[in-house]
Amino acid sequence: MRRYQFATVDVFTDRRFGGNQLAVVPDATGLMSEEMQAIAAEFNFSETTFVLPPDDPAHTARVRIFHRTAELPFAGHPNVGTAFVLAAARDEPRFMFEEQAGLVVVDVHRSASGTPIGATITAPQPLTLGDELSVGTLSACVTLQPSDIVVRHHAPRWAATGNWFILAEVSADALARATPDVAAFRRAAARHLVAGRLSVYLYARVGDGVRARMFAPLSGTVEDAATGSAAAPLGALLLSLNGADFGEVDIIQGVEMGRPSRLRVTARRQSDGIVSTISGSCVAVTRGELTV
Secondary structure, three states: OOEEEEEEEEEOOOOOOOOEEEEEEOOOOOOOHHHHHHHHHHHOOOEEEEEEOOOOOOOOEEEEEEOOOOEEOOOHHHHHHHHHHHHOOOOOOEEEEEEOOEEEEEEEEEOOOOOEEEEEEEOOOOOEEEEEOOHHHHHHHOOOOHHHEEOOOOOOEEEEOOOEEEEEEEOHHHHHHOOOOHHHHHHHHHHHOEOOEOOEEEEEEEOOEEEEEEEEHHHOEEEEOOOHHHHHHHHHHHHHHHOOOEEEEEEEEOHHHOOOEEEEEEEEEEOOEEEEEEEEEEEEEEEEEEEO
16 A cells, blocks of 8 residues: 655635645655546546656656546646645745646745745746637537627637637626536537637636636536636737737636635746746645555
């Protein structure tokens, strides 16, 4: 019987039982891929991370991210939360995580006493835009009317900075009413699946910030409390539309789930494209041991 330590944290929040839940196995050496997937399904969080020795010794670790049914090339809150857990034992200001989507640079946030409190991560890839999705298909997936979808700035479309999402703007009222229709998701997936996933990120402009919700019911996440890997391409997309060189936005998510989350996204034009960062706080919840 093999024993592994784990920790759970709430990410993108400053209070326990808010934000997005994450399980971290800080030393997953010896675990097989199928065992990692089984452990992630057992935790039943939106994601679980497994920390392994890096391929390049100049980097901090290789991090594998699993949701309930499959592995992800990149995700936001798993990187922030994993850095938070590792920073308790590593007095380093910056981590570098090797992931399927590329190298993720993480700057650790600490309190005045040196205690880890969160992190800022840089998405591993610049913004890539994919195909548009029809308003009719999108509205059916989230049980809204086509008139609820705002197309004044952009049509619903695929976008990524390491992980693909459909980004769509809706009215604030529609955001509150949205709910996933699994049958409509299945019909849309038959024609519009990208990287094996169909994940919809809805957002509404509220004051100077953004409110958001994310649905991926075919992957086992009916709704996500905070989705950094969708917030990153959103920030980059908004910058691409306004022509500025730099932008930042605060995103509130998870309110409808009773797990309010706050993310700060920045986007900057660089020679290789528009690059985003995602920042947030974390709170430790549990520690324990699992056996395999």
